[in-house]
Each structure stands twice: as C-alpha cells, then as structure tokens.
Amino acid sequence: MISAPERHARKPSRRYALDLKTLGPALALLLLCVIGFLLNPAFVSEGNLTNLLTRSAFIGIIAVGATFVITAGGIDLSVGSMAAAISGVMIIVMNNVVETIGTGVATVLLGCGLAIVLGIGAGWINGALTTKGKIEAFIVTLGTMGIYRSLVTYFADGGTLALNFDIRGTYRPVYYDSFLGLPFPVWVFIGVAICGWLLLSRTAFGRYCTAIGSNESVARYSAINVDAVKTLTYVIQGLCVSFATIIYVPRLGSASASTGVLWELEAIAAVIIGGTVLKGGYGRIGGTILGALILTTIGNILNFTDMISNYLNGTMQGLIIIVAVLLQRSDWRLGKSRKT
Amino acid sequence: MSAETSASAAIIEAVNISKSFGPVPVLFSVSMDVRPGEVHALIGENGAGKSTLMKILSGFHEPTSGQIRLDGEATDLPPNGAAEQYGVVLIHQELNLAEQMTVEENVFLGREVTARGFLDRASMRATVQGYLDEIGLDISPSDRISDLTIAQKQMVEIVKAVSRNARLLILDEPTAVLTEAETEVFFRQVEKLKANGVAIVFVSHKLAEVKAIADRVTILRDGQWIDTRPTEDLTPDTMAQMMVGRELSDLYPPLHEADVDAEPVLEVDNLYAPGVDNVSFLLRKGEILGFSGLIGSGRTAVFEAICGLAPIESGEIRLFGKRVGLMTVAEARDLGLAYLTKDRKEKGLLLDKQMRPNLTLFALPKFVRNFAIDRKAEERALERAVRRFDVRARDTAITVDKLSGGNQQKLLLAKIMECDPKIVVIDEPTRGIDVGTKQQIYHFIAALAAEGVSVVVISSEMPEIIGICHRVVVMREGHITGILSGDHINENEIMRYAAGLKREELH
Numbered sequence: 001m002i003s004a005p006e007r008h009a010r011k012p013s014r015r016y017a018l019d020l021k022t023l024g025p026a027l028a029l030l031l032l033c034v035i036g037f038l039l040n041p042a043f044v045s046e047g048n049l050t051n052l053l054t055r056s057a058f059i060g061i062i063a064v065g066a067t068f069v070i071t072a073g074g075i076d077l078s079v080g081s082m083a084a085a086i087s088g089v090m091i092i093v094m095n096n097v098v099e100t101i102g103t104g105v106a107t108v109l110l111g112c113g114l115a116i117v118l119g120i121g122a123g124w125i126n127g128a129l130t131t132k133g134k135i136e137a138f139i140v141t142l143g144t145m146g147i148y149r150s151l152v153t154y155f156a157d158g159g160t161l162a163l164n165f166d167i168r169g170t171y172r173p174v175y176y177d178s179f180l181g182l183p184f185p186v187w188v189f190i191g192v193a194i195c196g197w198l199l200l201s202r203t204a205f206g207r208y209c210t211a212i213g214s215n216e217s218v219a220r221y222s223a224i225n226v227d228a229v230k231t232l233t234y235v236i237q238g239l240c241v242s243f244a245t246i247i248y249v250p251r252l253g254s255a256s257a258s259t260g261v262l263w264e265l266e267a268i269a270a271v272i273i274g275g276t277v278l279k280g281g282y283g284r285i286g287g288t289i290l291g292a293l294i295l296t297t298i299g300n301i302l303n304f305t306d307m308i309s310n311y312l313n314g315t316m317q318g319l320i321i322i323v324a325v326l327l328q329r330s331d332w333r334l335g336k337s338r339k340t
Numbered sequence: 341m342s343a344e345t346s347a348s349a350a351i352i353e354a355v356n357i358s359k360s361f362g363p364v365p366v367l368f369s370v371s372m373d374v375r376p377g378e379v380h381a382l383i384g385e386n387g388a389g390k391s392t393l394m395k396i397l398s399g400f401h402e403p404t405s406g407q408i409r410l411d412g413e414a415t416d417l418p419p420n421g422a423a424e425q426y427g428v429v430l431i432h433q434e435l436n437l438a439e440q441m442t443v444e445e446n447v448f449l450g451r452e453v454t455a456r457g458f459l460d461r462a463s464m465r466a467t468v469q470g471y472l473d474e475i476g477l478d479i480s481p482s483d484r485i486s487d488l489t490i491a492q493k494q495m496v497e498i499v500k501a502v503s504r505n506a507r508l509l510i511l512d513e514p515t516a517v518l519t520e521a522e523t524e525v526f527f528r529q530v531e532k533l534k535a536n537g538v539a540i541v542f543v544s545h546k547l548a549e550v551k552a553i554a555d556r557v558t559i560l561r562d563g564q565w566i567d568t569r570p571t572e573d574l575t576p577d578t579m580a581q582m583m584v585g586r587e588l589s590d591l592y593p594p595l596h597e598a599d600v601d602a603e604p605v606l607e608v609d610n611l612y613a614p615g616v617d618n619v620s621f622l623l624r625k626g627e628i629l630g631f632s633g634l635i636g637s638g639r640t641a642v643f644e645a646i647c648g649l650a651p652i653e654s655g656e657i658r659l660f661g662k663r664v665g666l667m668t669v670a671e672a673r674d675l676g677l678a679y680l681t682k683d684r685k686e687k688g689l690l691l692d693k694q695m696r697p698n699l700t701l702f703a704l705p706k707f708v709r710n711f712a713i714d715r716k717a718e719e720r721a722l723e724r725a726v727r728r729f730d731v732r733a734r735d736t737a738i739t740v741d742k743l744s745g746g747n748q749q750k751l752l753l754a755k756i757m758e759c760d761p762k763i764v765v766i767d768e769p770t771r772g773i774d775v776g777t778k779q780q781i782y783h784f785i786a787a788l789a790a791e792g793v794s795v796v797v798i799s800s801e802m803p804e805i806i807g808i809c810h811r812v813v814v815m816r817e818g819h820i821t822g823i824l825s826g827d828h829i830n831e832n833e834i835m836r837y838a839a840g841l842k843r844e845e846l847h
Binding site for chain 2: 220
C-alpha cells in the first residue's frame, strides 16, 4: 500500500559516527597516558598507576550516580556538600560511640551504615523536592548544596572534625590496604561501575531513565512512573556519594568545610566527557568511568612535569571538557545526514 | 475558482527534478509550476515525495538533477531558508516562532527597526497591526506567542513571511492541527493572500479541503509525477484514486454486526475530572465506540482520566465488572486498558531513539528476564510488529523521527498493542497520515474488534467515525450530549449534538 521506500536513512556513516563517539573518550585517555609516559616514564610505574586509580575512585563513583541523574534529565549540584556533610556526621557519631561500642570494627560498620542511610535520605530529599515539589533540579540541588555545606561548617564549628585516633587505626585499611594488588577504593569503584553499567544499559529501570530524559511526556504515556524513577536516580546518586565518602574518610580521618569542594562539577564533567548528553536521554556509564580517569590523569601528569604549573590543573580540565563536547558534536554532525 | 490565472507566468518552475538520498531515489523527474495568486495543492501518500519536493522548491534540499526556474530564470536556491531573499518561504509543520516573545517581536526578529540605536517599538507595532488587519487576524501585536492558539500561531508565521515580501508560501499540512472553524478562518485568510498575488503551495491529506481551496492540484505517487490538473476537474475520490493508483472503495472495512448483548467491559458512571462533566457510558466486548465532538469537548480528557493520566474528581468506573479507583497508567495497562495518544511526536514516541526501544517501552515489564531486558525477545517483537503493522523503514536502526507520519503512527499502534490490551482507546487514529495508511489502520481496528477487543476511537474526522464505529458518543463542553447507533450515525445528527443544537436526555 505504501511502496515508496523510507528516505533519509544513512546507516553506514551513522554507525561509524557512533563508534567514534564511543571510542573518543578511550582514545583521549590513551593519548593522555602516552603524553604522560613521554614527559616522564615514571608515569607508568605501578605505584603511580595505582595512585591514579585510587584518586579517580571518589569522583568516579559519584559520577556513576550522576550519570543516572543526568540521563533522566536531571542534575545534582549537591554531591560535594553532601559528601562533606555525611563525612562530618559519620565522624561525630563514631567519636561519640567510642565509650559504648569501642573503637573496633563495629564502630566503623556503624559509621558506614549511617553514611549509607544518610546518602539515601539526602538523595531522596533531592528527588522528592524535584518531583513532588515540582521544583527544577538545578534549584533544588543548589539549595541543598548550600544547606549541606553550611551544616558541615556548623558541625565543625568552622574548623576541622577529626576522627578518634584509635578508630582511624581500625578504619585506615579501607583506604590504604590492597586486595590482589589493587587498593580497596579501586575495588569499590569497579564494583559500583559494573553495577551502574548493568543497571543503566541492561535493565528496564535504565531504559526508563533514558526514556524520561529523552521525553518525559512520552514516558508518562508509556506507563512509566516518572516521579518514582526520577526520585530513584537521586537516591542512587546519594548512595554513590555514601560509598565515595566511606572510602574517603579514612584517607584523612577528618572533615571540614573544604571537604568535597567542587566534586559536583568534577563529577558532572566526567559524565559529560564520557559522552552522556547533559540534557538527558542518552547516558553511558563506560564513558563516565573514562571521563573520571581522564580528569584525574590530567592532574597527575601536571604533578609529574614542570612544563605547566600544577596550579593550572583547573585550566587543563576546563579545556578538556570543552574540547570533548566540541568533538562529540562534530561527530554527531558527521554521522547524521544533513537535517534541514 | 480562477482558471484564468493560468495565463500569467509562473513564479517558480521545477523542471525535471530528481532527488536521491545516497543511493535511494525519492523523486523521479518531477515538474511543476506555481503561478502568482494561485493555490496549488500537492497531494500524495506518505513517502510519495511531497516533503522532498517542497524542500527542493524552498532551497532546503538541492535537487540531484533538474532545474529550478524563478521568474523564468534558472536559479540555484540558497540553502537553509535563505531562499527567503527571493520571496520563497517554507512554513514547516513545526512552527518556528519564539514562544516567549510577542507577535511583533517575532515578525521583526532579526531585522528590528531601530531609531537612534534603540528599538522603535511604536513603528514596528503599527506595521504588524497593519498586516494583522489586512489578513483579518484578531490578535494584538503585543500578544505573547505562547498564549495563541495553533491556528493563530500559524497565521503569525504567514504574516512574518508576508512582511518579508514573500511571493510564494509553501505550507506543510497547515490544516492538520486546526479545528473545522479554524480551518474556515484560515481559508478566508488564504483567499486574501491570493488576492494580493501571493502564490501558495500546500500539502494536505484532507482532500475535501483541497477541493475547496486549491486552484490546481499536483499529484505525486512513489516519487513520480502523476498529474497536474485544475481542481474543478477532480473530486476528492478521483484525487484519492490517483494518489494510490487504485480504487479506494474499500477504505472502510465491512462492519461486523455488533453484539448488543455482549458483556460490558468498561462502565463509567457520573465521571467528573478536569474538563469532564458528569460523563456516563458503557463499552461492550468487541465493540468499536466512537467519540465525536469538537476539539476541546472533553473526549481526550475522559480517557486520560480513566487511563490514569489525569486525576479523577468523582465517579465510578467498572472494568470487566470490577470497580476500579484511580489507577496509574501501568495498573490500567496490566488490567488490559491502553490509551494511544493523538500527539505521537510529543507524547507517543521517543523521536531520537530507534524503533526497538520505542516499540517495547509501553510493555517493557514483559521483556524483562532475570532483572535484565531480553534484547533478543525485543528484536523478535520488532520483527513481528513490522510484519503485522506493515511498518516501512529501510533500516530498523534509524531513529523514529526519520519515519514518515504514517509509519510512526503504525509503530505507535504496535507499541500499544504490544501489551495485548482488551480495551484500546485510540485518539485520532489517522491524524496527518495518507489515505493508504488510513485504510490499513481502519482494517486493523475492525480486525481487533472482530477478535473481541473493544476499541474506542476518538476522532475529529466525521467520515471515519461514521465509517468504522458501531455506536458514537457525542460530547460537548465536557459532557455527553448524545449516544447514537445504527442509522442515527450520520454527519447531520453528530453535528447537531456536537454543536449543542440537540441534546438527548440520558438515563
């Protein structure tokens, strides 16, 4: 009945473009590693690579959560402050139970459990305000960002909250010890990344996130509980912040107003560098992981060389973000048949 | 209308235009010309090449071979709307207006009048007011676009084009989203433009409108030029035949006699919801129930409330004899009730995604095995759907915004049917699609009913309501004014109930 063939489709170039888009972040990371090696061969030493992965873990884990939020069309600016607030509360509570529970594993487990509950709760608050309160995510999380940041300053009375010295001894291995040659934070990172990847690309929930980010009305008419799914993305984000905090606290054993500053921007940057679309509808966990590694690698390379001042770290990261997005867009143009 | 215009020279001539996208030819040596002050309709099925030809005439596409002559001179039209400088303007179906700005700001966008470096609002307003008066559009230059109706927005687009000295307006389905009353106003405005010597090319699937407004008609089929004729030589029927190349006597399938004793599957009593005012009706198994009425009469609102898309204020709903309260869309789906939206681009399909995720989105829980989506099962479902609904895409990997309207509609239908509903509500089943696809959809609806599925058809197209429904509910201003069956289902009766001239005492 309708015999004219569909027009416009140009599959080969599109496939090609898709591959470029997927491979781009990986190629960029590889290039950075080569540059790092050329500048200083010590860059590829086992010690440095382990250090690099460990450092990436915080931003990487948070960025996995951010991938869900952004894919579903939201944004969470509160993650850095949330991490600081959770660290603060964890430290206070652990210090206060020393007399009843002691300084052993139980105290640390209590602290970790508390961190998870707080993260989920904080994420739920962001989600509920966005969906039930019908406030834009940017505004909600800008608000909670300020609240959490000021809370940690208040708890620390403007100074630093230090973890009890003995608990620190018990807790220390979580950051500093290794398993099969890889530090624990890296294992947590790997675990979170795999779970995130499965969840986003293999489950109905992941499909729903993508659908909501792509077009919320279509999602609603397609029997998707939009509010619940969106709220859940913030809860996942909160949970990821909890994990990052749990491995972060033993590193310094303290929390202050400067804990986690600008993490939200680094996490969002990692997500965007990885190819996830900021306005939602398309997300890639694999890209996010690479994005987080790229950001940390830049800082690491600058540490290794005298050519560029370490103070220009932010400049380099900023440039990478802009270039990454520019590249992704030109790929997109190349792949798509010219649209009028 | 006037055949005398044929004497005047053409504004634009397309001579032996061919166009291929990559290896795929879509137009084969098509010629057409447009004369000043004429309304020239371009008709054909979806995929016949109408859009491509329009885009070539307005410079958005470059022809692969052939020539565009402007005022008799061979011209390469500049791309991306720059053909405006020659007075050739294409008005897209998706209007191109800044929603948050005023009419005046939109009309002068990009060429604001300034005096001493500041905007000269007074003079711009006066100019725009002049155009609005001339065309007979009852809005103010300071109205915000977002406050206008679609019909008014469309006219603002036209005013904008005219203010830029457009001589040739190319309109892509201008009446697809207009009510009948709005269409009439629109046609009066088109007549005024004509009188001023503006030529208009328009694409429409509504053949009765083509007959009413066009001076000449060009028919395309499968990328081939079929004929160009004065409208008075054609009837809507002959036009439809030329479009599809065969008799269309079987546009509507034979109607199976409805079983009046079949068990009721959906009973609604005294439903109140936003835009719905005390609505009661009953739907039987295997019945096709039409919902007619003017746009905004509450037909969609009734079913959005029943299907969990809008809140219910009060009333009782019984589904298969069981009382149900306020349901979520998912609960309604699981009970076998599905609603297919009339707005396939905004509410129906994810345009930037491929066919597979679109097809399975509504029934996704069915495709989950061990917490993961079974992609193989999805692929099989897509193959089945493509066969069952005859969705035509050269490649299943393309995103659905590249499908034609008819194929999008068939995909949307497939998406809703993927959950095997017992009751399916189809809102405007054939909006903006061609005759051939319409016929397929009507036959599909009839087949569903024959299988025992109950179908509600909400439609503003009277012939299709009359052609496929067993009974027809007519609504006006949120309430039901009449329920017609048998011989009472005719245009006259429906219109009288819809316009409020007649009202049945229900219960």
